[in-house]
Amino acid sequence: MESALLQEGTYTVLVGERKGSGRGGPRRADTGELLWHELVMRHGGVEVGVITGGSAVAFRSAAEAVRCAIAVQAAQGAGSEWSLGLQAGELPAAAGVEAGPVVQAARLAKLAGAGQVLVTALVRQLVGDERDLRFGEEREVSLPGLAGRMAVHEVHWGERRERALRVVIADDAALVRDGVAALLRDHGVEVAGTASDAVELHEAVAHHRPDVALVDIRMPPTFTDEGLVAAERIRAGFP
Numbered sequence: 001m002e003s004a005l006l007q008e009g010t011y012t013v014l015v016g017e018r019k020g021s022g023r024g025g026p027r028r029a030d031t032g033e034l035l036w037h038e039l040v041m042r043h044g045g046v047e048v049g050v051i052t053g054g055s056a057v058a059f060r061s062a063a064e065a066v067r068c069a070i071a072v073q074a075a076q077g078a079g080s081e082w083s084l085g086l087q088a089g090e091l092p093a094a095a096g097v098e099a100g101p102v103v104q105a106a107r108l109a110k111l112a113g114a115g116q117v118l119v120t121a122l123v124r125q126l127v128g129d130e131r132d133l134r135f136g137e138e139r140e141v142s143l144p145g146l147a148g149r150m151a152v153h154e155v156h157w158g159e160r161r162e163r164a165l166r167v168v169i170a171d172d173a174a175l176v177r178d179g180v181a182a183l184l185r186d187h188g189v190e191v192a193g194t195a196s197d198a199v200e201l202h203e204a205v206a207h208h209r210p211d212v213a214l215v216d217i218r219m220p221p222t223f224t225d226e227g228l229v230a231a232e233r234i235r236a237g238f239p
Contacts, residue, residue, distance in 0.1 A: 005046050006046050006048065006058060006091060006093060006095055008090075008091065008092050008093045009060070009090070009091065010060075010088065010089065010090055010091075011058035011059060011060060011088065011089070011090075011091045011101070012058070012059045012060075012061070012062040012065035012066075012086055012087070012088045012123055012126065013048065013056060013057070013058050013059075013065075013086065013087050013088070013089070013091070013099075013101045013102050013105040014040075014045065014056070014057050014058075014059065014065050014068060014069055014084060014085075014086050014105065015051060015054060015055070015056045015057075015084070015085050015086075015102065015105040015106045015108070015109040016036060016054040016055060016056075016072065016082050016083070016084050016109060017051070017052075017054040017082070017083050017084075017085075017106070017109040017110060018054055018081050018082055019081050019082070019083055019113075019114040035072070035075055035076075036055070036072060036082075039068055039071045039072055039075065040057045040068060042068075042071075043059065043064045043065070043067055043068035043071070044059060044060065044064055045057035045058065045064075045065070045068060046058050046059075048095060048096065048097060048102055049096050049097040049102075050097070051097050051102075051106050054082075054109065056097055056102050056105065056106065058091060058095075062086075062088055062123050062126035062127045063126075063127050063128075063130045063133060065086055065123070066086065066117070066119065066123070066127055066133055066155060067132075067133070069084045069086060069117045069155060070117065070133075070155060070157045072084065073115055073116075073117060073157070074157060074158075076115070078115070079115075080114060080115040081114050081115075082114065082115070083109050083110070083111075083112035083113060083114055083115070083116055084109055084112060084116070084117045084118070085104075085105045085106065085107070085108025085109035085110070085111070085112055085117075085119075086105055086108070086117070086118070086119040086120065086123045087101045087102075087104040087105040087108060087119075087120045087122070087123060088101060088120065088123050088126055089101030089104075089122075103146075104120070104143065104146070104150070107143035107144050107145060107146055108120065108143060108150075108152065110143075110144050111141060111143060111144060116154065117154065117155035118152050118153070118154055118155070119135070119152065119153050119155060120150060120151065120152055120153075121138055121150075121152065121153065123153075124138075124153045133155070134155070134156040134157065135153040135154070135155055135156065136153050136154040136155075136156060137153070138151050138152070138153055139151070139152060139153075140152075164188055164189060164190040165188075165189050165190065165211050165212065166189075166190045166192045166208065166209075166210040166211050166212075167184060167190070167191055167192060167210050167211065167212045167213065167214055168191075168192055168193045168194065168195065168201065168204045168205055168208055168210045168212075168213045168214070169181055169184075169191060169193075169194045169195070169213075169214045170194070170195040170196070170197075170198075170200070170201040170204075170213065170214065170215045170216055170219065170227065171194075171196070171214075171216040171219070172196050172197060172216065172219050172220055172223075173216075174196070176216070177194045177196070180214065181194060192204070192208035192210045193207070193208045193210070196219075197219050197220045197221075197226070198219055198226045198227065198229065198230035201213065201227075201230050201234070202230060202233065202234065205234050205238060206237075206238075209238070213231065213234055215227040215230060215231045
């Protein structure tokens with residue numbers, strides 16, 4: 001993990017700061033640093049440099065950067081002294097800790113509490129829909145020593161109860177609607193609403209914002225392609 005391995009390009013920077021680096025004694029600090037370097041290497045990180053109380057590393061993959069941050073905190077357990085911040089941006093070859101994304105990630109780590117991981121809205125966007133990664137709601141914060149405000153998310157991990165899949169069902173036959181709804185409920189799916197035609201379907205989707213819409217292709221009034229047209233309209237309006 002030498003900084004010389006860093007090539008010019010877009011990276012997600014992870015900065016870790018040990019809030020209690022002076023409390024645990026040299027042995028605990030050494031153990032934490034060894035664990036940090038091991039996990040960074042495992043997730044494909046490249047060292048950028050050392051900052052006060054911690055260090056900065058860069059990843060080509062935003063998702064791997066977040067996974068590395070989670071692994072660091074999970075390995076430390078409830079008593080973790082690490083506060084972690086992540087920002088993405090362009091880094092020159094052999095960039096140092098003065099690079100913009102590194103500075104911002106460091107300020108984010110300083111803002112975070114012990115055992116917490118904060119990422120910018122840009123990192124959250126780059127991660128996309130990775131199903132194993134969870135984020136809190138977006139909020140704006142002021143970073144220490146930097147002007148302006150920045151949108152950030154807290155990263156969540158650990159055990160949780162999965163939210164039930166929410167669906168809306170559209171079919172002009174009540175018997176079919178009710179039968180499909182009962183079957184789905186028996187398998188843990190939440191039926192948010194039902195509809196008998198394309199107009200009701202669009203209203204139900206707009207109101208309930210389901211994960212999935214189950215749509216009959218032939219519905220009133222012409223029983224040709226109303227369902228298909230409605231599905232395309234919904235897809236365009238609620239991607």
